[in-house]
Amino acid sequence: MNAIFYNGKIITMESRNGQLAIQNAPEAILVENGSIKKVGTLTDVRYASGPLTEEFDLKGRCLLPSFIDAHSHFVMNGQLSLCADLSGCGSYDEIINTLKQYIREHRITKCEAVLGFGYDHNFLKEGGQPDKRVLDQVSAELPIFVLHVSAHLACANSMALQLAGIHAKTENPQGGVIGRFPGSSEPTGYLEENAMVPVQNMIAQKLNINVSDRLEHMQDIYISNGITTAQDGATSEKDMLFLEALSSSGALKMDLVAYPLMTAGGTNILHSHQSYCRSYRNRLKIGGYKLILDGSPQGRSAWLTQPYFHGAPDYCGYPWLDDQTVKDFISTAVQENQQLLVHCNGDAASEQYLNTYESVIKETRNTQELRPVMIHCQTVRDDQLDRMAKLNMIASIFVGHVWYWGDIHKKNLGEIRGNHISPVKSAVDRGVIVNFHQDSPVTKPNMLHSIWCAVNRYSRSGSIIGEDQKISVYEALKAVTLNAAYQYFEENEKGSIKEGKRADLIILDQSPLEVAPKDIKNLKVLMTIKDGNVIFQSQRN
Numbered sequence: 001m002n003a004i005f006y007n008g009k010i011i012t013m014e015s016r017n018g019q020l021a022i023q024n025a026p027e028a029i030l031v032e033n034g035s036i037k038k039v040g041t042l043t044d045v046r047y048a049s050g051p052l053t054e055e056f057d058l059k060g061r062c063l064l065p066s067f068i069d070a071h072s073h074f075v076m077n078g079q080l081s082l083c084a085d086l087s088g089c090g091s092y093d094e095i096i097n098t099l100k101q102y103i104r105e106h107r108i109t110k111c112e113a114v115l116g117f118g119y120d121h122n123f124l125k126e127g128g129q130p131d132k133r134v135l136d137q138v139s140a141e142l143p144i145f146v147l148h149v150s151a152h153l154a155c156a157n158s159m160a161l162q163l164a165g166i167h168a169k170t171e172n173p174q175g176g177v178i179g180r181f182p183g184s185s186e187p188t189g190y191l192e193e194n195a196m197v198p199v200q201n202m203i204a205q206k207l208n209i210n211v212s213d214r215l216e217h218m219q220d221i222y223i224s225n226g227i228t229t230a231q232d233g234a235t236s237e238k239d240m241l242f243l244e245a246l247s248s249s250g251a252l253k254m255d256l257v258a259y260p261l262m263t264a265g266g267t268n269i270l271h272s273h274q275s276y277c278r279s280y281r282n283r284l285k286i287g288g289y290k291l292i293l294d295g296s297p298q299g300r301s302a303w304l305t306q307p308y309f310h311g312a313p314d315y316c317g318y319p320w321l322d323d324q325t326v327k328d329f330i331s332t333a334v335q336e337n338q339q340l341l342v343h344c345n346g347d348a349a350s351e352q353y354l355n356t357y358e359s360v361i362k363e364t365r366n367t368q369e370l371r372p373v374m375i376h377c378q379t380v381r382d383d384q385l386d387r388m389a390k391l392n393m394i395a396s397i398f399v400g401h402v403w404y405w406g407d408i409h410k411k412n413l414g415e416i417r418g419n420h421i422s423p424v425k426s427a428v429d430r431g432v433i434v435n436f437h438q439d440s441p442v443t444k445p446n447m448l449h450s451i452w453c454a455v456n457r458y459s460r461s462g463s464i465i466g467e468d469q470k471i472s473v474y475e476a477l478k479a480v481t482l483n484a485a486y487q488y489f490e491e492n493e494k495g496s497i498k499e500g501k502r503a504d505l506i507i508l509d510q511s512p513l514e515v516a517p518k519d520i521k522n523l524k525v526l527m528t529i530k531d532g533n534v535i536f537q538s539q540r541n
Contacts, residue, residue: 001532002032004049006042008058009511013065013481013496018474018513029063031503034531039499062511064477065496066228066504066528067447068484070396071341071375071437074222074232074256075239076151078215080117080441086146087118091125092134095146099138108142113160113206116146117441121153122298122408131179132157132189145203147196149442150296154196156189164198166191173197175320177301193295193320212242216251223536225445226506226525228254229484229494231437233341233375234261234290237269244273247284253535255283257488259290259341262329263321266290270338278489287488288339291329293320294349297378297421298405300412302346304379309414317346326352330360334370339489341373341396350380354387361391373487376439378421379413385423385430394487395427395434397479399454400443402466406459419466424454424479428471435484436476451476451512452521473512473520503532509540 006028015021028045030038030053038048084102089095099116108114121129135144135157143160147153156164168185172178172195179190191199222230232239235258246252258276260266266289270277276286294317295301300308303317321329333340340357344350357372373394374380378401380388388395399422401409410418420426427434436450443449454476457465485495493502507527512520528536 001054001529001534002050002052003030003054003056003532004042004045005029005031005056005058005063006045008060008507009062009514010497011062011064011477011511011513012039012498013478014498015474018472021474022513029497031505031529031532034503034533036497036499036501036503039497058507061526062508063497063505064508065481065494066506066530067226067480068435068488068494069222069227069230069437069440069445070435070480070484070487071233071398072231072440072445073234074218074230075211075215075235075242077221077441078211078218079209080115080147081218082209082211082214084114084116084146085118086116087120087149089119090123092130095119095130096134096137099135099144099146103139103142110141111206112208113143113145113203114139115203115207116144118149119146120149120298122405129153129179129188129190130155132161132187135189143203143206145199148296148299150299151442152193152296152301153299154191154199156191156199158189160199160203161187161189164202166198174322175318177318192299192301212245215242215246219252219254219256220536222445223254223528223530224525226447226508226528227445228504228528228530228535229488229490230254230256230445231287232256232258234264234292235259235266235269236261236264240269240273243284244276247282250282252283254530255280255285257285257287259287261290261292262332263292267332288341289329289333290341290343291326292343293326293352294318294344294346295320297345297401297412298408302378303348303352304346305348305351306417308412310412316348319349319352323352323356327356327360330356331364334360334364334366337366337368337370339370339372341375343375344380345376345378347379347381347384350374350377350384354384354391354393357391357393358387371487371489375437377423377427378409379417380423382423382426382430385427385432388427389430389432393432394483395432396437396487397422397424397427397434398439399424399436399450400438402453402457403449403459404443406457406465407461407463410465420469421465423466423469424471425469428475433483433486434479435487436479447480448512448523448525449521451480452517454479455517455520473517477512503529505529
C-alpha cells in the first residue's frame, strides 16, 4: 500500500518528551513500498508521492508506531488456548464444573488427558490450591493437570501423579517443590516450578490437540492489540519446529523472535537452526537465549533476599539453578556473542544474574554489545538497577503486576517492598533502557493496559502501588515502541515514525498523549499496519 496519512494526531516517538511530540507533530506521512518515505507538511508529503498513492484521512484519530512485544510465549499461547479456561473461576466448585464441561464438550477418552490453565489461588473463595482432593472430584480415571495463571505452579489429580511417578518417596527436584499433606510425605497434588516437569511431560503425550493449526490464528490476538513484532520466550525444539513450519508456509503476518531455553537444549536448538539466528527468514528469527532463575512472586516461589511476610519466618523462595550452572550457561551465551534474556522476579535471582554476568564479562573481556535483558524485574532493587545501567542491561518490566497482583504483593512483601514492585521510574531515572511486556498467556497482550498501569499504578482494589514509580505517558509509549525495538537490535528499523524506517504503524481512536491518563486503557486499536499493509482493521474504523 502506498498511502499518505494526514489530518490526525501523529506521534512519531522521535521527540524528547510528550509536550514536544505534540508541538512538533508532522501534518502527514508518506508510506511507500513498505517503508516511511516522507514525514512533514501535507504539501511536502504530497509533492514526494507518486501518481498511484492513496490518501488516508485520519479524521482526528492518532497514528503512531506499532507496539512491540518484548516478552511473551507465542507457542504456549496457542497450546493453552485449546485447553480448559479456568481464568474466570472463583471457587473450587467452579473449577470442577468447568473441567467436567470441558471433558464432555471435547469427548475426552480414557487414553487422553485434561489440561486446564488460568486459575489463581489468590482470588479463589477458598484461598488455597485446587489439589488432588479437588481434582479427583472431576475424574478418578483421567489424568488432570491444571496450571496456575503464572505458569509457575500447578495441581494434579491422583491419576496424573501416579502416571508421572510422583509418590511419597519422590524427592523435591532442584528448583521445585512437591506439596505434602501436614505431618505426612504423601503428595497433595500441588507442584511448584521444576516439580511440574514429570506431569507436564506425561500430559503432553496424552493431549489430543492440533497446536499448529491454532498457532496460525494466535497472531491475530497480538495484531488486534496493535503488535507487529512478538516473542516466543523459552522456545523448545518442538516449538521451534512449529514456528519454522509457520514461517516456511508464509503464514506469519507479523515478525516473531524466538529465544531457545538453555535448560531445554537451547544451544542445540540455536545451532541447528542457525539460518534464523539474528536475521529474519519469512518473519522469524532467533534473537538469542532464554534462562529462568526463579519463580513467581504472587505464587511465593520467587527467590528473595528477605523473607515473605506470611508463612515460615525465614522463607525466601528458592533458586532454579545453582551458581555454577548459571555461570556455565551465561559463559556460553557471552562466548557465542548471543543476547541473553533472564527471568528474575525476586531480588535474589536478580543478584545471582548480575553477579554472574559481571563476572563472566570480566573474565572473558567481551566488549561486544550484547544487550542482556532482565525479564520481569518485580523486586529488583535500586542498587541493582545502578549495576544494570553500567552493564547496558535492559529492564523488561511486567508492569501489569501493579494492577493484577499489586495488592497481593503488598500482603506478601510488606508496604515498602510491595510499593516498589515494577520500579519503572527508578530504572528510567538511572538511564536503564526499559520496555514492557505482558508475559502472555499470563495476561493478555494488551500494551495499552500496560501503559495505563505504568502511568497510573492502580491496583484492583483501587489503591496506588508506588506513587513514586509513576512515569509519563510518553515514557510509557517509548517502552512499548522504540525501547522494545532496541532490545531486538531493530531500533534503526522499527519503533518510531522516521523516514527510511519500516511502515509498522497503528491507528488509535484517540491520542494517549491527550486523553486523561485514567482513560488510556479504554483506547481502541482501529488499524494495524505491517510493512505498509493493513493486517487488522476494526469494524469501528
